[in-house]
Amino acid sequence: xxxxxxxxxxxxxxxxxxxxxxxxxxxxxxxxxxxxxxxxxxxxxxxxxxxxxxxxxxxxxxxxxxxxxxxxxxxxxxxxxxxxxxxxxxxxxxxxxxxxxxxxxxxxxxxxxxxxxxxxxxxxxxxxxxxxxxx
Numbered sequence: 001x002x003x004x005x006x007x008x009x010x011x012x013x014x015x016x017x018x019x020x021x022x023x024x025x026x027x028x029x030x031x032x033x034x035x036x037x038x039x040x041x042x043x044x045x046x047x048x049x050x051x052x053x054x055x056x057x058x059x060x061x062x063x064x065x066x067x068x069x070x071x072x073x074x075x076x077x078x079x080x081x082x083x084x085x086x087x088x089x090x091x092x093x094x095x096x097x098x099x100x101x102x103x104x105x106x107x108x109x110x111x112x113x114x115x116x117x118x119x120x121x122x123x124x125x126x127x128x129x130x131x132x133x134x135x
Contacts, residue, residue: 003061004120004124004127005060005068005071005072005120005121005123005124005125005128006056006057006058006060006061006067006068006071007057007061008057008117008120008121008124009053009054009056009057009060009068009071009074009075009117009121010053010054010057010058010061011057011117012050012053012057012075012078012113012114012117013050013051013052013053013054013055013056013057014050014054015050015110015113016046016047016049016050016053016078016110016113016114017046017047017050017051017054019046019106019109019110019113020042020043020044020046020047020050021043022106023036023039023042023043023046023103023106023107024036024039024040024042024043026102028099028100028101028102028103029099039103042085042103042107045081046082046110049074049077049078049081049114052070052071052074053071053074053075053078053117055067056068056070056071056074057071065128068121068124068125068128069125071121072118072121072122072125075114075115075117075118075121076118078110078111078114079111079114079115079118082107082108082110082111082114083111085107085111086104086107086108086110086111089103089104089107090104090108092104
């Protein structure tokens with residue numbers, strides 16, 4: 001029913017899940033593909049935000065207005081969390097740990113995707129009819 005913001009939330013959920021998988025499945029120290037245990041926390045956090053956005057997007061498409069507001073909150077929290085992490089990783093990647101540039105790049109992509117989705121979901125929610133008008 002509320003397709004514009006719900007599509008953005010669904011897309012963010014899928015993007016975060018793919019980026020979380022890419023973060024966990026590449027070892028920047030050796031260059032090998034496989035499970036990288038040090039990126040486990042970042043992968044879990046990105047997966048939780050991704051699943052939350054995906055669920056809110058699916059529920060928003062079915063007509064639940066509250067799911068869109070919850071998705072907006074998830075986007076806001078994701079932007080804040082990923083921005084803080086990206087800032088830390090970029091600073092560390094420029095110093096003695098240049099192999100962290102891969103993690104910094106992926107987390108920055110997660111932050112950017114969350115920010116773009118936050119803007120578009122907010123615009124989409126603003127355009128929705130009031131609850132009394134939609135009945």
